[in-house]
Amino acid sequence: MEIRGNFSDFFFETMLPALNSVVWQNYKAKTKMVPRLFQIEGSERSIEQFSQVSGVGLLAEIPETGEVRTDQMMQGFDSLFKHKRFGLGIETSRDLVEDDKIGLVRRGASELGLSATETQEIDGASTFNNAFSGSFVGPDAVALCSASHPLFKVGGVQSNTLSVAADLDVTSLELALTDWETQRKANGHQISLPTPRLLAAPANRWNAHEILKGSWRSDTANRTVNAFQYGEHGPVDDILIWPKLTDPDAWFLVAPPDSTGLIWFWRVKTYTRGFFDDRTERGGTIVRYKKSHGWYDYLGVYGSPGA
Numbered sequence: 001m002e003i004r005g006n007f008s009d010f011f012f013e014t015m016l017p018a019l020n021s022v023v024w025q026n027y028k029a030k031t032k033m034v035p036r037l038f039q040i041e042g043s044e045r046s047i048e049q050f051s052q053v054s055g056v057g058l059l060a061e062i063p064e065t066g067e068v069r070t071d072q073m074m075q076g077f078d079s080l081f082k083h084k085r086f087g088l089g090i091e092t093s094r095d096l097v098e099d100d101k102i103g104l105v106r107r108g109a110s111e112l113g114l115s116a117t118e119t120q121e122i123d124g125a126s127t128f129n130n131a132f133s134g135s136f137v138g139p140d141a142v143a144l145c146s147a148s149h150p151l152f153k154v155g156g157v158q159s160n161t162l163s164v165a166a167d168l169d170v171t172s173l174e175l176a177l178t179d180w181e182t183q184r185k186a187n188g189h190q191i192s193l194p195t196p197r198l199l200a201a202p203a204n205r206w207n208a209h210e211i212l213k214g215s216w217r218s219d220t221a222n223r224t225v226n227a228f229q230y231g232e233h234g235p236v237d238d239i240l241i242w243p244k245l246t247d248p249d250a251w252f253l254v255a256p257p258d259s260t261g262l263i264w265f266w267r268v269k270t271y272t273r274g275f276f277d278d279r280t281e282r283g284g285t286i287v288r289y290k291k292s293h294g295w296y297d298y299l300g301v302y303g304s305p306g307a
Contacts, residue, residue, distance in 0.1 A: 019105070020285055022106055022113065023109050023110075023116075024272065026113030026117075027287075029113075032117060032121060033242050033244070034124035034293075035257075036240065036257070037124065037240075037254055037260075038124060038263055038264040039257045039258060039260070039262060041265050041266070042265070043265040043266065043267045043292075046082070046267075048081040048265055049079065049080050050079040050296040051076065051077075052076030052186065052296070052297060053076060054073050054187045055153075055185055055186070055187040056071040056073060057071045074152065074153045076152045077141075077152070078139060079139040081263070081294060082292055083291060084291070085289070086290070087286055087288035088112065089286030089287070090109065090111075090112050090284045090286075091275075091282050092105050092108070092283065093280075093282050112287055116287045123293060124264065125242060125244035125245055127295065128199070128242075129244075130143075131144040131305075132145050132161070132250075132303070138298060140152075145252075145301065146298070147163065151186050151187075153186045154188035158183065160299075160301060161303055165304055167304075167307045168200060168207055168208060168249075168251045170211055173198075176304065177235045183299060183302075185299070193255050194237075194255050194256055196253035197237050197238040197239070197254050197255075197256075198240065198253060199242060199253075199254050200242075200245070200250075201246075212228045212239065240254070247305060249306025249307065254300065254302075260295075261297025261299060261300060262295050263293065263294065263295065266289070266290075267290040267292070268288070272287050273286050274286075
């Protein structure tokens with residue numbers, strides 16, 4: 001996009017829209033992982049709240065003339081999401097334009113668009129980067145990936161992490177997928193989670209593909225059939241590599257967004273505005289948005305921090 005010919009009167013009516021266009025081109029161009037992992041919802045309030053609700057028990061046989069017993073759902077843990085505003089801008093002067101530094105101005109607008117995407121991706125990844133930390137707890141007062149999620153109706157706890165933390169390999173993935181198929185809801189019933197995606201950092205890219213995509217098992221020299229290849233898609237639907245994951249050894253199983261409690265609220269979606277100050281003859285453009293994100297339920301996520 002050539003900005004120089006788009007304005008003859010510096011900022012006023014022509015340059016600022018051109019700068020905003022450059023911001024948007026770069027904001028939209030970069031592939032985003034957040035929409036592939038989080039439910040994306042709009043919000044019309046300053047806060048959003050969730051309350052977990054348990055299911056009911058199993059049906060029981062009724063003797064002749066017997067009475068049907070009743071059961072009640074129970075309220076579980078509450079979640080509160082408070083939206084926060086984010087923003088950044090660039091500015092330049094009339095002198096910079098008059099000195100024909102249009103390329104520099106355009107570069108700044110380009111970087112602003114990239115920065116908006118980068119900020120959102122880092123924010124989203126923080127949910128997984130802190131998934132094993134007791135300093136970042138969810139509504140049930142434990143980390144996203146924990147061995148002690150309370151089953152608030154039937155009692156006891158449930159784990160969505162390996163009993164012994166392990167790096168990604170054939171054995172650890174088999175154990176995780178077995179646990180995935182036996183996860184329970186608060187009422188004790190098993191939940192049929194959809195086929196998960198494997199989420200990992202770039203350091204695990206080749207390892208993940210060798211384990212899941214090869215015709216033969218990757219952990220033995222024997223020509224043993226790779227069981228991960230069985231089924232329509234195999235036990236793992238896709239491999240997601242996210243450079244924003246800070247621990248190269250951590251890996252996760254994640255259900256599609258509509259089957260998890262991971263959520264991203266847009267109170268105000270990303271927007272741009274131009275500005276100009278006649279007194280200083282400085283102008284520029286800003287990017288802003290308002291959002292919150294996190295999780296209201298751990299089901300649909302399973303993780304290991306690595307050995």
